[in-house]
């Protein structure tokens with residue numbers, strides 16, 4: 440990781456060292472959240488999370504593997520423990536990345552609104568939480584359980600995803616409120632994200648960063664057909680999939 444991981448200089452005085460390390464006193468801490476099935480995690484997730492962390496100047500990036508994936512067929516999803524392990528391996532080299540167990544420990548509460556409410560309590564009201572999602576997920580947002588609560592609990596960042604449209608500004612502004620939607624598409628992302636008045640309320644940011652045309656579905660298919668997935672996942676994830684025999688010949692480990 441570059442950019443966002445830079446930490447402010449700590450004053451010499453040891454009495455100051457109890458301050459949060461990554462946040463200057465004048466700035467509220469920023470945490471980017473990426474929830475996903477991560478079956479498996481891939482470079483599409485990783486590159487976008489890294490790019491948004493740089494633009495929005497996150498102090499922490501929290502990857503949140505779902506226990507059961509909302510809107511997906513649970514029986515066909517790999518054990519949460521394998522998905523958690525792969526997510527840890529994929530993010531271990533990123534200074535600001537952590538993997539959350541919040542959903543894995545609360546499998547009876549699978550809704551994102553619940554997860555973010557839990558994280559809001561953990562991080563406190565003084566932290567800016569940004570929930571990142573691809574354009575495909577965003578298109579379904581109005582069908583999510585208590586999505587209005589989610590919109591009032593955290594900022595949303597919508598990422599472009601090949602083959603999916605984010606939608607036009609006028610329609611989204613009507614749906615979510617004109618003051619809430621901030622269009623960062625068109626190359627101004629970095630400048631405007633930093634100057635947006637985050638304290639004025641929760642926003643929906645639309646971004647159009649370069650996104651990889653890859654999905655976990657493509658990767659599972661490639662493994663089952665014996666094709667290489669080296670272009671799509673970090674080496675340790677590729678190795679994990681091989682060692683634990685995930686996705687091959689219809690076999691799903693534990």
Ligand code: ATP
Nearest residue numbers: 475476477483572573576600650651653654655656
């Ligand atoms: P599957 O193919 O099994 O549906 P997926 O590749 O979409 O999986 P998820 O874990 O479901 O992966 O995705 C988590 C989040 O990351 C979602 O908000 C999704 O929109 C987003 N996302 C996944 N892949 C990409 C990508 N290539 N570009 C942008 N966003 C992505």
